[in-house]
Amino acid sequence: MQCLKVDLADRSYPIYIGAGILSDEALLQRHIAGRQVCVVTDDTVAPLYLESLLQKLSGYRVTSVVLPTGEAYKNWSTLQQVFDALLAERHDRRTTLIALGGGVIGDMTGFAAACYQRGVDFIQVPTTLLSQVDSSVGGKTGINHPAGKNMLGAFYQPKAVLIDTDSLRTLPEREVSAGLAEIVKYGLIRDADFLTWLEQNMAALRALDAALVTYAIERSCAIKAEVVAADEREGGVRAILNLGHTFGHAIEAHQGYGSWLHGEAVGAGMAMALDLSCRLGWITDAERDRGVALISAAGLPTVPPKGMVAADFERLMSVDKKVLDGQLRLVLLRGMGEAVVTAEFTADALRQCLVGFEQ
Numbered sequence: 001m002q003c004l005k006v007d008l009a010d011r012s013y014p015i016y017i018g019a020g021i022l023s024d025e026a027l028l029q030r031h032i033a034g035r036q037v038c039v040v041t042d043d044t045v046a047p048l049y050l051e052s053l054l055q056k057l058s059g060y061r062v063t064s065v066v067l068p069t070g071e072a073y074k075n076w077s078t079l080q081q082v083f084d085a086l087l088a089e090r091h092d093r094r095t096t097l098i099a100l101g102g103g104v105i106g107d108m109t110g111f112a113a114a115c116y117q118r119g120v121d122f123i124q125v126p127t128t129l130l131s132q133v134d135s136s137v138g139g140k141t142g143i144n145h146p147a148g149k150n151m152l153g154a155f156y157q158p159k160a161v162l163i164d165t166d167s168l169r170t171l172p173e174r175e176v177s178a179g180l181a182e183i184v185k186y187g188l189i190r191d192a193d194f195l196t197w198l199e200q201n202m203a204a205l206r207a208l209d210a211a212l213v214t215y216a217i218e219r220s221c222a223i224k225a226e227v228v229a230a231d232e233r234e235g236g237v238r239a240i241l242n243l244g245h246t247f248g249h250a251i252e253a254h255q256g257y258g259s260w261l262h263g264e265a266v267g268a269g270m271a272m273a274l275d276l277s278c279r280l281g282w283i284t285d286a287e288r289d290r291g292v293a294l295i296s297a298a299g300l301p302t303v304p305p306k307g308m309v310a311a312d313f314e315r316l317m318s319v320d321k322k323v324l325d326g327q328l329r330l331v332l333l334r335g336m337g338e339a340v341v342t343a344e345f346t347a348d349a350l351r352q353c354l355v356g357f358e359q
């Protein structure tokens, strides 16, 4: 088992990574402060992993909430179901919530934990590749609004992240590719050597080779932990974790959340960010093509949905959380492995990029 740390003074916490670590009762229980636990999961993950998790919690007063599966349910009314269940079961403020599932469950459970009785503990038990390499780490929690992705939420850190790589065995191929999008992102923004390693190992990663996937999770979590520790609330450098997301979130909102997976939208979004970086002369054509080829090799789209035009992007991107005083900022590449958050592009350059992707 590998243990990394997210270093945030009194909000620091461990990330455990390993095969079968969910069978380690003591490891889980070490991070539960009180005697009450509520496990939050979805109706796809519950039949797979809920019972065995509950067995590790004997001696606690445990309840569970099973939410409907998917991005379309990352909203107020689903969150309300969590609060209703916590109140109906008389959970007190020493309760620990456990998020058992993918990023949708992790983001909503974290937000519920931030709000319930003004804040209770929570633990992340991510079961998708995407949530193991990204969403379970860093404390961004929240829900979507029809006008924009993750528009309501809080920065609220978990007490621990338990990544059991065995849970990936049941993950559908499409979800594996979605997780690879965020892994490719880390290479593009911060680590050119990791990018080369990903190029060499992409086929085996898609086949879920255990040793390679474990290394990819460790490297991704290490990069994310370092960036979050440097800038917990995204005052500056943390925004590089948003590479491809301004375009990608616009795609998700345009499609009504759910028909394109988050990772798929980020894949196409990163291809668009590579293209704009190239148009600005910051990376070469060959570097752009190399990035796009890797996104494609991960099984991800490299163009936005048919019928989505430049004006759709401009409208939806104008509500991005990186907009300051009406000025859009984007994460672009100054080189492979070197991301910047910048407003140094003209509206015209952006429009040409967007029009270039129209189909």
Ligand SMILES: NC(=O)c1ccc[n+]([C@@H]2O[C@H](COP(=O)([O-])OP(=O)(O)OC[C@H]3O[C@@H](n4cnc5c(N)ncnc54)[C@H](O)[C@@H]3O)[C@@H](O)[C@H]2O)c1
Pocket: 042, 044, 045, 048, 069, 070, 071, 074, 101, 102, 103, 104, 105, 107, 127, 128, 129, 130, 131, 134, 135, 136, 137, 138, 139, 140, 141, 150, 167, 168, 169, 170, 171, 172, 175, 178, 262, 263
């Ligand atoms: N907070 C952050 O920093 C952060 C980072 C990245 C993404 N996100 C958010 O995460 C969400 C995407 O997360 P996701 O890709 O995990 O999606 P998800 O939570 O919808 O899970 C994907 C699908 O896999 C199923 N599933 C989960 N674990 C499984 C398993 N082990 N076996 C079989 N099926 C399983 C789920 O039921 C769901 O159908 C988006 O809402 C995105 O905005 C947040």
Ligand SMILES: O=C(O)C(=O)C[C@@H](O)[C@H](O)[C@H](O)COP(=O)(O)O
Pocket: 134, 138, 140, 149, 150, 182, 234, 238, 239, 241, 242, 245, 321
């Ligand atoms: O942790 C971060 O910071 C990220 O930006 C990680 C992203 O992969 C993730 O999708 C995040 O939820 C996006 O955040 P948002 O602030 O753009 O909604």
Ligand SMILES: [Zn+2]
Pocket: 134, 182, 245, 262, 266
């Ligand atoms: Zn993301």
